[in-house]
Amino acid sequence: VIETPRAGRSGSVSSPPHQVADYAQKIDVNPPKGTRDFPPEEMRLRNWLFDNFKEVSRLFGFEEVDYPVLESEALYIRKAGEEIRDQLYCFEDRGNRRVALRPELTPSLARLVIQKGKSVPLPIKWFAVGQCWRYERMTRGRRREHYQWNMDIIGVPHVTGEAELISSIVTFFKRIGITEKDVGFKISSRKVLQEVLGFYSVPEPLFAKACIIIDKMGKIPMEEIKKELKSIELSNEAIEDLLQVLSIKSLTELEEKLGGAGEAVSELKQLFSLAENFGYSDWIQFDASVVRGLAYYTGVVFEGFDREGKLRAICGGGRYDRLLSTFGGDDHPACGFGFGDAVIIELLKERGLLPELPLEVENIVCALDPNLQGAAARVASVLRGKGQCVDLVLENKPLKWVFKRAARINARRLILVGSAEWERGMVSVKILGTGEQYEVDVGELE
Ligand SMILES: OCc1cccc(Br)n1
Numbered sequence: 380v381i382e383t384p385r386a387g388r389s390g391s392v393s394s395p396p397h398q399v400a401d402y403a404q405k406i407d408v409n410p411p412k413g414t415r416d417f418p419p420e421e422m423r424l425r426n427w428l429f430d431n432f433k434e435v436s437r438l439f440g441f442e443e444v445d446y447p448v449l450e451s452e453a454l455y456i457r458k459a460g461e462e463i464r465d466q467l468y469c470f471e472d473r474g475n476r477r478v479a480l481r482p483e484l485t486p487s488l489a490r491l492v493i494q495k496g497k498s499v500p501l502p503i504k505w506f507a508v509g510q511c512w513r514y515e516r517m518t519r520g521r522r523r524e525h526y527q528w529n530m531d532i533i534g535v536p537h538v539t540g541e542a543e544l545i546s547s548i549v550t551f552f553k554r555i556g557i558t559e560k561d562v563g564f565k566i567s568s569r570k571v572l573q574e575v576l577g578f579y580s581v582p583e584p585l586f587a588k589a590c591i592i593i594d595k596m597g598k599i600p601m602e603e604i605k606k607e608l609k610s611i612e613l614s615n616e617a618i619e620d621l622l623q624v625l626s627i628k629s630l631t632e633l634e635e636k637l638g639g640a641g642e643a644v645s646e647l648k649q650l651f652s653l654a655e656n657f658g659y660s661d662w663i664q665f666d667a668s669v670v671r672g673l674a675y676y677t678g679v680v681f682e683g684f685d686r687e688g689k690l691r692a693i694c695g696g697g698r699y700d701r702l703l704s705t706f707g708g709d710d711h712p713a714c715g716f717g718f719g720d721a722v723i724i725e726l727l728k729e730r731g732l733l734p735e736l737p738l739e740v741e742n743i744v745c746a747l748d749p750n751l752q753g754a755a756a757r758v759a760s761v762l763r764g765k766g767q768c769v770d771l772v773l774e775n776k777p778l779k780w781v782f783k784r785a786a787r788i789n790a791r792r793l794i795l796v797g798s799a800e801w802e803r804g805m806v807s808v809k810i811l812g813t814g815e816q817y818e819v820d821v822g823e824l825e
Pocket residue numbers: 482483511512513522523524525719
């Protein structure tokens with residue numbers, strides 16, 4: 380914390396060497412509650428993670444997009460009782476507009492797809508990595524921001540879309556050393572719920588609310604779940620039947636319960652068959668209790684989980700065929716997922732899989748004489764022009780300091796610009812850590 384200097388008895392302020400303005404206020408140098416700084420080491424890990432997100436997206440032929448972190452609050456006003464709504468980071472701007480820091484990326488995607496209309500041919504395959512926000516009472520000390528990787532397919536009504544998306548996440552996991560022994564995907568479909576609630580003639584508008592309540596299973600007591608289901612007029616019989624179906628863990632059992640004629644069973648069978656062809660059957664399991672906590676899902680839903688059961692869901696997604704029409708656009712079939720940047724890092728730490736990402740600077744260039752600083756700048760420019768990374772020593776420093784800095788930045792080569800050598804158009808090169816050293820013509824440096 381930066382302290383403002385206190386006036387002594389004489390009234391004069393004995394300020395430190397650097398003058399601190401008398402009016403300077405004490406500021407907290409930590410970032411706002413629930414947010415993170417990314418100093419170099421953390422930023423290297425974040426870039427490593429995002430580079431893997433983006434490389435997988437490229438492998439699957441997806442195009443990168445982005446949207447404002449600030450959106451109209453209207454994008455997120457859904458009436459299904461979602462947690463994401465309760466925690467909206469929203470405010471009125473100076474133009475009296477209701478705006479919000481985006482809590483997720485999917486509504487922005489829907490907005491942009493509608494905006495683009497027929498100018499963008501289907502299927503759309505877009506991905507984004509963006510910061511998302513929630514305003515949660517810090518009582519739980521949880522973060523208020525995270526970065527989410529999203530991949531979405533618009534215009535494909537078949538479960539081939541969901542199968543492709545899960546394949547992309549499996550590809551990502553494999554790239555970073557995570558196997559099916561570490562994580563799995565619980566897969567279900569909201570059409571299971573729809574078919575069960577349909578038996579009890581539960582009106583369509585209550586369907587999303589029921590899903591949001593059921594998503595709280597395991598997070599709040601079962602009695603509370605039943606109470607909330609009763610509050611949306613589900614009969615005791617419907618509730619008991621629903622809870623029984625939600626405990627089903629196999630497609631065979633599901634088919635026995637629902638019959639084989641419905642879309643829920645047939646789509647899930649197709650998905651599991653496609654998984655066989657993609658080669659990730661060992662990563663997935665049917666679990667009827669998966670509904671996810673977003674109101675707009677309409678079909679297949681899935682979530683990545685850690686098999687040790689220590690962490691929250693790693694990622695989640697599903698089909699949302701009617702989101703666009705809720706924004707006044709033409710409906711297109713759609714599916715997608717969100718993958719947060721925090722739980723996966725916790726998992727990698729747990730598994731000892733965090734990558735070593737040291738700062739690596741190829742060259743450190745130093746003038747041995749203050750009059751040779753220009754020469755050193757020239758050498759640095761020649762190397763940089765050849766794509767070489769150079770840390771140029773910018774002050775007149777003793778060699779001991781230079782060697783210490785070279786070690787800290789993991790430099791491979793120390794290039795010294797000395798007057799005797801420079802007069803012959805040469806510089807001296809030390810390959811650090813090897814004792815090898817030689818002189819070389821500046822033009823031949825590479
Ligand atoms: O996963 C829900 C969520 C949304 C925004 C920010 C954070 Br942290 N978490």
